[in-house]
Amino acid sequence: MMTKTSIFGAALLSILATGASAAEPSILVQSTTSTQNSGFYDYILPIYKSETGVTVNVVAVGTGQAIKNAQNCDADVLLVHARAAEEKFVDGGFGVARSDLMYNDFVIVGPTADPAGIDGGKDAVAAFETIADKKTLFASRGDDSGTNKAELRLWEKAGIDTEAASGDWYRATGSGMGATLNASVGMGAYTISDRATWISFGNKGDYKITVEGDPVLFNQYGIILVNPEKCPSVKTDLGQQFIDWLTSPHGQQLINDFKLDGKQLFFANANK
Amino acid sequence: MQDFAGAFGLAFGLIASGDPDLFEIVGLSMRVSLTALLLSCLIGFPIGALLVVRKFFGRGIVIALVNSMMGFPPVVIGLLVYLALSRAGPLGWLGLLYSPTAMIIAQTLLIAPIVAALSRQVLEALQAEYDEQFRSLGVSRGSAMLALIIDGRYGLVTVALAGFGRAVAEVGAVIIVGGNIEHLTRVMTTAIALETSKGDLGMALALGIILMSIAVSVNLGASALRAVAERQAYA
Numbered sequence: 001m002m003t004k005t006s007i008f009g010a011a012l013l014s015i016l017a018t019g020a021s022a023a024e025p026s027i028l029v030q031s032t033t034s035t036q037n038s039g040f041y042d043y044i045l046p047i048y049k050s051e052t053g054v055t056v057n058v059v060a061v062g063t064g065q066a067i068k069n070a071q072n073c074d075a076d077v078l079l080v081h082a083r084a085a086e087e088k089f090v091d092g093g094f095g096v097a098r099s100d101l102m103y104n105d106f107v108i109v110g111p112t113a114d115p116a117g118i119d120g121g122k123d124a125v126a127a128f129e130t131i132a133d134k135k136t137l138f139a140s141r142g143d144d145s146g147t148n149k150a151e152l153r154l155w156e157k158a159g160i161d162t163e164a165a166s167g168d169w170y171r172a173t174g175s176g177m178g179a180t181l182n183a184s185v186g187m188g189a190y191t192i193s194d195r196a197t198w199i200s201f202g203n204k205g206d207y208k209i210t211v212e213g214d215p216v217l218f219n220q221y222g223i224i225l226v227n228p229e230k231c232p233s234v235k236t237d238l239g240q241q242f243i244d245w246l247t248s249p250h251g252q253q254l255i256n257d258f259k260l261d262g263k264q265l266f267f268a269n270a271n272k
Numbered sequence: 273m274q275d276f277a278g279a280f281g282l283a284f285g286l287i288a289s290g291d292p293d294l295f296e297i298v299g300l301s302m303r304v305s306l307t308a309l310l311l312s313c314l315i316g317f318p319i320g321a322l323l324v325v326r327k328f329f330g331r332g333i334v335i336a337l338v339n340s341m342m343g344f345p346p347v348v349i350g351l352l353v354y355l356a357l358s359r360a361g362p363l364g365w366l367g368l369l370y371s372p373t374a375m376i377i378a379q380t381l382l383i384a385p386i387v388a389a390l391s392r393q394v395l396e397a398l399q400a401e402y403d404e405q406f407r408s409l410g411v412s413r414g415s416a417m418l419a420l421i422i423d424g425r426y427g428l429v430t431v432a433l434a435g436f437g438r439a440v441a442e443v444g445a446v447i448i449v450g451g452n453i454e455h456l457t458r459v460m461t462t463a464i465a466l467e468t469s470k471g472d473l474g475m476a477l478a479l480g481i482i483l484m485s486i487a488v489s490v491n492l493g494a495s496a497l498r499a500v501a502e503r504q505a506y507a
Contacts, residue, residue: 028370037470041454059370059451073359074369178469203471233359233367 026055027238030067030075032146033176035221036060038196038265043258048245054238062176064144070094070224073231076239078224081146081194086222094231095224099247102255102266103220106150107198108211109181110190118190124214128158135169137189141180142172146219151192154216181207194219196265221266223247246270279477286478294479298486301459304372304446305439308379309387312435315380316387317428321417323388324395325406335392341385346378350445353378357449370451375459378445383435390434394427395420426498433494437487460486 035041036058045056059069063080070078071094078095080086089095108127110116116136118127131138132155140162141148155162162170171189173180177197184191185205193201198209223243228234245251252268259265286294323335355361357369357377368374398420406416421428443461450457452466460483467476 033469036466039470055455057370057451057453057456059453069358072361073364176469178471181471182468201471203473231359233364 024055025053025238026057027076027235027242028074029056029058029077029079029242030070031058031060031079032063032066032081033060033178034081034145034147034194034197035079037176037178038194038200039260040196040258040266044246044254047254048242052241052245054241056242060176062141062143062145062148064148070226073226073233075226076235077242078226079221081219081221082149083220083222085146085149086224090224093229094227096227098222098224099243100269100271101221101223101246102252102268102270103218104195104266105212106147106192106217106219107195107209108190108192109184109198109207110210111188112206112208114210115188116190119208119210121211122213124154124211124216125157127211128154128160131190132158132160132165132169135165137169137171137187139180139184139187139189139191140170140172141177142174143176145177147177147192147194150217150219154192157216199263199265200260220269276477278474279481282474283478283481287482294482296455297458297460297463297479298482300372300457301440301461301483302486304375304459305379305436307376308383308439309432309436311376311380312384312387312439313428313432315384316431316435317391317421318417319388320391320393321395321420323392324399324420325413325416335389338385338389338392342389344382344385345444346382346442347444347448349378349382350448353381353445353449369449370453370457372450372457374449375446375457378449379439379442382442382445383439386438387431387435390431391421391424391428394431395424398424398427426502429494429498433491436490440483440487 031041037060041056041058041060045058049055059066059075061069063082063085066075066078066080067085067089069075070089078086078089079101086095086098090098108118108124110118116127116131116134118130121127140151152162166172171183171187173183175183177193178201180191181193181197181201182203183189185203185207190210223246225236225239225243226234228236246255247270252270255266255268256264319338323331323338353374354369356363357366357374358364359367359369368377402416402420402423405411406419411419441461443465446457446459447462447465450459450462452458452462458466460479464476464479464483467473467479
């Protein structure tokens with residue numbers, strides 16, 4: 001006969017068994033799918049670990065969800081790309097301070113056949129207007145991520161109501177950057193991506209960058225220590241150490257050195 | 273498509289090269305899902321047996337409830353466990369979110385109802401056979417449950433395999449409560465989701481092939497064990 005104690009005993013054992021591995025120092029970072037999918041963490045975290053002995057555990061979700069998780073105190077550090085939302089996070093007392101970390105830019109990618117005829121353009125808003133005019137398919141992240149927020153700002157500037165077109169030519173995938181690129185390639189839709197994810201994306205098919213170089217496509221990443229006054233579980237020293245390292249000349253150099261196919265993916269710009 | 277042909281080569285290459293990351297991911301998948309299965313059997317078998325031996329008022333409703341819980345979406349379970357284990361949640365002080373333990377809890381909640389509902393079905397048939405004996409011998413409820421579980425063990429192995437299959441293949445719950453953290457909570461299904469989103473479809477498919485091979489091996493192993501045991505029992 002299985003007694004209650006044996007069930008709880010087994011449950012307890014499994015918890016103890018998994019808890020034992022938490023001995024080495026580690027921090028939890030809430031971050032974005034764009035930084036993970038581009039391989040940035042695979043590159044930089046092993047270097048950090050070898051220099052400091054600290055393991056950095058990254059949960060990569062959309063910026064909106066990352067901020068929400070950090071507000072629930074499920075993070076030590078927040079590394080995302082949606083300046084307005086980040087400042088709101090700090091102003092709300094959830095973060096200690098925000099520093100710029102690095103930037104790259106967004107690009108509008110689409111099929112080589114270019115059904116909307118926007119290829120080679122330098123004006124992102126005009127390109128969006130053309131896509132809407134011609135009702136060519138466009139895939140949106142639709143997940144409140146940093147990229148999604150940047151995209152929605154462009155539609156707003158173009159004066160287009162995407163809500164009305166949703167399900168028609170405007171397709172909100174509700175998923176990460178890579179998944180949305182897969183969906184775009186699958187259905188022949190244009191989409192907007194951060195450059196790093198695009199460069200490292202392995203399923204490009206016959207897709208290419210159609211519009212780039214517009215200043216409105218600037219994409220700034222920021223880094224924030226979660227406020228220990230709101231969240232007592234925050235590892236303040238370890239979290240700050242990680243931020244200081246990334247924003248130091250050494251960390252900034254490493255960010256600039258991260259290349260794929262000879263192309264630099266992120267440009268360090270911490271103002272220290 | 274070249275992805276399919278390439279994926280098989282890649283899958284075998286990965287296994288043959290003894291890639292440590294792969295073994296770590298497979299190992300964690302097994303550890304999480306097998307622990308969840310063990311806990312689910314400890315919870316589900318007695319519940320299944322109890323629902324068979326005890327004819328209480330409202331039993332039909334409880335059975336219907338347990339049966340419908342088999343269809344609970346993993347992502348909803350993941351969300352509930354996240355809300356409970358988050359630092360802002362009622363169990364936040366345990367600090368279990370984004371750990372293998374959180375994944376075990378989520379998968380246990382996911383498959384315990386499956387184990388309970390299916391074992392009830394398996395044991396129901398056995399109970400019909402044993403009912404008279406139990407009554408004439410005046411067997412206590414506890415002993416009757418134990419006898420049913422022991423004598424129904426071959427059927428219950430199939431039940432456990434169904435639960436294991438559901439646990440090891442699910443991605444919705446573990447990605448929310450585990451966070452797909454490299455070297456900590458990354459399992460086969462979340463790794464497949466990640467490789468897919470990187471656009472590395474060949475690697476994603478290769479991992480999928482390995483996961484399916486493991487599932488097939490576990491099932492073959494279980495049926496072989498069962499065949500041997502049955503032969504010995506009836507020899």
